[in-house]
Amino acid sequence: MALIAGIDEAGRGPCIGPLVICAYMINEKDMSLLANIGAKDSKLLSAPKRQKMFAELQKAAKGYEIIEISPAEIDEAVESENTNLNWLEAQKAAMLLNRLNPDIAIIDCPSPNLKAYRDFVYNCLKKKNMELVIEHKAERHLPVAAASIIAKVTRDKRIEEIKQKIGLDFGSGYPADPSTKAFIEKYWRNYPDIIRKSWATYKAVVNKQKTIAEF
Numbered sequence: 001m002a003l004i005a006g007i008d009e010a011g012r013g014p015c016i017g018p019l020v021i022c023a024y025m026i027n028e029k030d031m032s033l034l035a036n037i038g039a040k041d042s043k044l045l046s047a048p049k050r051q052k053m054f055a056e057l058q059k060a061a062k063g064y065e066i067i068e069i070s071p072a073e074i075d076e077a078v079e080s081e082n083t084n085l086n087w088l089e090a091q092k093a094a095m096l097l098n099r100l101n102p103d104i105a106i107i108d109c110p111s112p113n114l115k116a117y118r119d120f121v122y123n124c125l126k127k128k129n130m131e132l133v134i135e136h137k138a139e140r141h142l143p144v145a146a147a148s149i150i151a152k153v154t155r156d157k158r159i160e161e162i163k164q165k166i167g168l169d170f171g172s173g174y175p176a177d178p179s180t181k182a183f184i185e186k187y188w189r190n191y192p193d194i195i196r197k198s199w200a201t202y203k204a205v206v207n208k209q210k211t212i213a214e215f
Helices: 028-037 047-060 071-078 085-100 114-124 142-166 178-187 200-214
Strands: 003-010 019-027 063-069 104-108 131-135
Touching: 003 028, 003 085, 003 142, 019 028, 019 085, 019 142, 028 047, 028 142, 047 142, 063 085, 063 142, 071 085, 085 114, 104 142, 114 131, 178 200
Parallel strands: 003 104, 104 131
Antiparallel strands: 003 019, 019 063
16 A cells, blocks of 8 residues: 655745645555545634644654744745745655655645646655655645645644744734734834745835835
8 A cells, every 4th residue: 555645834825933834644545534534625624623633633644744944944935046935845845755755745736837846846856756746726635635734733833832932912924914914013123033024014014114214
């Protein structure tokens, strides 16, 4: 029976906190366990439901690996002339697959160019006979759905830890969240390590405050 890994991320869009990527591996014969748990795209599940599934998915897994990408590393990729966030994700996906060494890997692809993304990941793999499936909206595959849940729960936990550490609530961390925008406007100088400075939300605040200071 083949070992199948699914890869998905959580936290690509927020301007605060890490991007979390998870590779979740299961034995093909145990796939029904994921169906029984009810694994699906984490965005379709409530936080309590995800939390409950997290423990169940850990037990069912043949193995799983997580990589957290810091705001600084994200900024470096976004503002680089040689790479971007998609290629950074592809590089991390390959790192996860090299750790788990599955027979088949299914990756939820952030890039519009599926073939280029596949080629990039393949070139980074140690195991060249690994079957790579690269798709958009790949959460329809149970191992990818499981990865999306573990990535989301891990990121949510990290966000709560950051809030407790700084003693402030910045909301969801997404640009459209009024609490997040208010936090960045007030504290962008105080907590530079948790904010993605390559995001338009941050740049707008800094430019506005620089303009006010010049005026």
